[in-house]
Amino acid sequence: TVVTDKGSYTADYAILGIGFLPRTDLFDGQLDMLPNGAIKVDEYMRTSEPGVFAAGDSASIIFNITGKEDYIPLATNAVRQGLHVGPNMLEPTAAYAGTQASSAVQLYNYSMAAAGLTVEGGKVRGYEYDSVSITENYRPEFMLTTEPVTATLVWDPETRLIKGAQFFSTHDDVAQAANVVSVAIAAGMTIDNLAAVDLLFQPNFTNPVNYIGSVAMAACAKAK
Structure with missing residues (x-):
């Protein structure tokens, strides 16, 4: 039984999504920070103090969906930011492109x-x-097995720019579908662009119209 300030809950399993907070108390009053304590950095991972860099779960990042500073503690962001710090310590040449989370x-x-x-x-x-x-x-029903995929596409109704996507399935490859949409967002693609993009067909792997294309077409039909 899990007991919270909202009540008690009995379950076979409990999954706790506690989240992250940056531990940057050491730099209070010395470096510019977001309200949650994440250290503000520019595209070269430079802080407000010359010669001081920050990366990873202690640092802010540009969220490409909004174009604003945000706190998105992911291992992928930490690794890429860290890879940018090294060369930028010598000369600001490697600008970080932000994240799609x-x-x-x-x-x-x-x-x-x-x-x-x-x-x-x-x-x-x-x-x-x-x-x-x-x-x-x-993939096609004439294959020996196939699994359903639920796909959701999110867009800005004014610009038709893609703002996000979520995928759910017992089929493992949905992770790569999220990667496709991540690239589409980074490239500034609209739902119309994604609906027309060339995605492979081979019945072992996908339908003639991939579910990414299908959800983009559904978005176009809804947006008109």
Whole structure:
């Protein structure tokens, strides 16, 4: 039984999503920080103090969905930021391109992957996005086996720019679908661009129209 200030809950398993907070008390009053304590850095990982760099879970990052500083503690961001610090200590030549916050998790037989924002995540940041969801098999039914994939695409209704996507399935490859959408967001693609993009067809791997294309087409139909 899990007991919280909201009540008691009995379950077979409990998954705690506690999250992260930067431990940067040592630099209070010495470096510019976000309200949560993340150290502000520019595209070269430089802090407000000359000669001092920051990277990883202690540092801010540009969230490419909003174009603003944010705190997104992911191992991928930490590694890439760290790789930029080295050369920039000598000369500011390696500008960090920001993040789409792409991530994935597997729970038992289920794979979940995402890039960018959900509609709810957009509202928290003051944006009104639209979304559409589809569920279809990842490859043709004439194959010996196939599994359904649920895909959600999020976009800005004014610009039609892609702002996020989420995928859920027992099919492991949905993680790579999130990578595709991450690249699409970084490239400034619209839902129309994604609906027309060339994705491979081979019945062992996908349908003639990949589910990424299908959800993009559904978005275009909804957005008109």
